[in-house]
Amino acid sequence: MATVKHKILILSGKGGVGKSTFSAQLSFALASLDFQVGLLDIDICGPSIPKMLGLEGQDIHQSNLGWSPIYVESNLGVMSVGFMLPNPDEAVIWRGPRKNGLIKQFLKDVHWGELDFLVVDAPPGTSDEHISIVQFLQATGIDGAIIVTTPQQVRVAN
Template structure:
């Protein structure tokens, strides 16, 4: 049995991740990998040959990961895809968050359906050079809960990789759910032979999110995926000063809206201030946030994204291209 078949934190007498008894034998009791091993595909998988053929026309594959939910990973995945598409590249965005697909909503694609041709499933296109695939396009009711166990999730991810015909892509951006569960193991196993260029890990500045970044980095190390870097999202709130709502608190604690009076004063007395952008921290970053931690994590800090009042403004005002240029300069992407 190859050493690579046995996780570092496995129990003694581990049968190996590719064994038919993986996750099921007595030696697996209490192992932190038991559930993942029990649901992961075993032995040579004929589907991997089909997936490799599909991926032959995809130059680069990037995973977008997060240790904690709610850090804006899907927002960043969409932002990343738009930024790359703006460079006149052919981009595919694959949403493998089976239980909580949010990409269709974020990209204004709700209600769209997947069409099938003799070549396979056709992605839903935002632009001519940006295609999207998500389970969100397959649900008859967007409010319907997806209550699936690991094997069924793995099966759908395989189908996405086998059946979707992307034509030729420069980048396939994979938006994964938070954590390190079945979907992550499945996508790494399915794409491993075709080459994953690396993962971008998204976090927010506060400690409760940062502590899970280390776990995500360790996951990448164990499965052999290069960490391209860490992005700190929601680093602050930025919006035009004139868009703020100004409130005055009375002696009784009541809040009175004085926004129009303030705007009128600025227009008359200080017109030069009207074009200012006001920024403030949303989360406490006194510990230094992700930028300080990357030194300990031995990986690259790609930059910060600030909260903008709407997603459209986020795409217009945050410069994701600078983040992508850093990521693309990594050795894994420079080689071709």
């Protein structure tokens, strides 16, 4: 993470509000401005970035430096939990410590190289995983977070 200049966490209080779509669009927008960008999908319960970007079934390569992201543009690399799951469409039923371990591993073990921006697509909701993500990113210098929601009044109350 030392080679990543800016880290942006994308969150939502619930699923289905467009968090992953926003994460992907933000990543492409930054890349179109000639920034070096990484998009990290750590939504264990529903990693949708591979499907959105047509990357399903891609093989991840690992070297002594870590996992290598898949490049969709010369300056936009993507890494997703979905690349590692045997069937990304099935629900992941893991206890908190195992989920947190995988998330921390993804945050630490992906070899991005030099990045201007890392966009982190977090799982929806509010849980221990979010605390782990925020604590790790705070220790490495997070720049901020964006919360994606919908405009209905009941969404504000929840």
